Amino acid sequence: MAKLQGFEFWRKTLKEARYVVAPMVDQSELAWRLLSRRHGAHLCYTPMLHAQVFVRDANYRRENLYNEVCEEDRPLITQFCANDPEVFLQAALLAQDYCDAIDLNLGCPQMIAKRGHYGVFLQDEWELLEKMIRLANEKLSVPITCKIRVFKETEKTVRYAQMLEKAGCQLLTVHGRTKDQKGAMTGIASWEHIKAVRKAVNIPVFANGNIQHLSDVERCIQESGVQGVMSAEGNLHNPALFEGRSPPVWEMAEEYLEVVKQHPPCTLSYVRAHLFKLWHHTLQIHQDLREELAKVKNLEGLANVSKQLRLRCQEEIAKGKDSEEKESSLPFPHWICQPYIRPPPKDPVANGNGQGSEVKRAVCQKRALEDSDGAADTLSKNKQKKRSRNPHKNFCPEHKPKYVKCDQCGNPKGNKCVFNLCRGCCKKKAFKEVADCPSHGLRFKTKAEKQKAEEEKRKEEETERIRNSPQTLSDPSTNLQEGSNAELQR
Template sequence: MEQHAGAILSPMELFAEKELVTVAAPMVRYSKLAFRSLVRKYGCDLCFTPMIVSDSFVKSEKARHSDFSTSTDDRPLIVQFAASNAESLASAAALVAPHSSGCDLNCGCPQRWAMQEGYGACLIHKPELVAEMVRRTRAVVANPHYTISVKIRIHKDTRSTVSLCRQLEAAGVSFLTVHARTSEQRSEPVDLETLAAVVSAVDVPVVANGDIRSLEDAHRVQRITGVRGVMAARGLLANPAMFAGEDYTPLSCVEDWIKISLETGAHFTNFHHHLIYMLDKQLSRAERRYFNSLASVVGVTEYLREKYDLNL
């Protein structure tokens, strides 16, 4: 789990002090410690872990060690859980509370397996259950600075989304992240009107998720909706320096990723896949084909050293 203990910072200080809080989304396989360390160097204020299934996390020490790792520099950090009952979420939160800044309940994952298990986006149709999960977790984690948040997708009916968010605010949620698509939608434009309606209806900070591919997108969404933060996923994969205002991944960021990966012992597949995303717009089709076929850290680093004259 944690490499060494350190002070915990409250994410709420970010919302109080910053005009716009920039957030790295929970991404399966990708939101791990090494990548969080990278995006923090380039203007990302708050990071989420990948989604962790609370039941297995609570029951298995092996799952805890494989699913969650952090360090004293990895702050503020939100640990996101998939849970289907209050006891499971509260117990998981209690385990990570000494090593993180907050926990988040995933009510947005639209994948079929998750919803069949009672996780993810199906929970937006069970507002009383989600509210009880928030209340129970708040009661179990005594630290008043520890945040309990929820990430949702929206209903087809705006009023239902607003009602859910008001119930969660009443239950004691610290902030809300709204992916402004329904669970059936994938690439359709996000619903900024519903997002703005949520912002107007609650007093807790709201973070926008979906279609944030640049710093310009982030400011545009804030200007239209009034959100206090923006969360990016694919945009950060393609350009980890996005929140620093870079239009594409700078070579300094590529160098930093290689150094961080080597220092932390990141798995080759993870190391390589991140670089594939980062360099997608900078390599020709033939170069991408060759680069994507490389099968070792040495092969990857030698290629990049020769092509870009990197200081590795």
């Protein structure tokens, strides 16, 4: 059967998906995808997977894709980060039987992506990207898609999208923010850039950015002409976003925990992170339970904290605090699923089209940047906590250690690793060679030697026990045999 392409792929395989859950590292796992699908999502992506690790590590493949195969979880697109055409192809070939398409991440703006040289930090390497997409499009049995960020210049963004389409991309997701629009400088996503891309290409386009309610979804589709809209943070705070509902937080939290129980395994850190997102506004009030949620070590403990939060909210409702909450800055009471709106700069840049210097000036008005000596009164709350634990800690960028890359995967290596590798690569090598790496706390050789010594000691004790047992000493045949052996020796 011929591979479906472009709009035919969107119509037949993706079933004209309009409501899409974004690929989110450690957040769009199977349980969360299933919850989102129950509440209106048409299409989901896996979390971003590292292509090189996916190729070399069978456990990584099982834990992040193979073990999460579920009939309810389709259509599904697997996303990879990669910077090598052959490695990307190998990873995609290993994943293609478990999903409906392979997506190349060209939008991640985080520091880890910069260190690893992937995500949005490849957006200027058009020749490399063209080679990666063309090779994957030729060799894979499923379509290749891409998720990108925009350039400041609309014309350059359009040319970028057209290059990807020409190389073989069959569906394009456009996040309407630039590489620098992240964290405190996130700002507003530009739907104008997305609209320009949609008009310039002949493949389906999904829009990403500024999606907090279902009304935003419909408005984005109408204004930009895209085929679908992708949500990340909006979905994390309200998994019923695509239903147009804002249910009580405990309703979503309890349903999610039930899904986790039905579809193990699910890493506890994922569950904890989801509960922090869902209960975000309530945890600003009940700080004691925030601390408890961070400390519990099992699923039952997380469920118990969520239950306590529900009971406290219901007590507030019974006492009539609902009307008081409406006077706060939140559009709904804190126990209702609703987006977290990041405080904008004082002079926000319309549609994210302004110059970077203007954005930086606005952020400086919000909070002064740290002094070079890291004065405590100018540090962020997180850094102040670190300073309280370590009064001698220096936050000056010039004094930060430079990361040395792992010899195998390119991630930061351990400073004192005996193999000059990151922990993941070191663990694999140490296990294979039965070696130790004190830097990473790996003791395969020590454990093997200890186990061997214990086994030898156990055998000696067993031999001694048999030799000294009353049955052996009193058995005539045994004594006769021993006598015969002695006679023969003489």
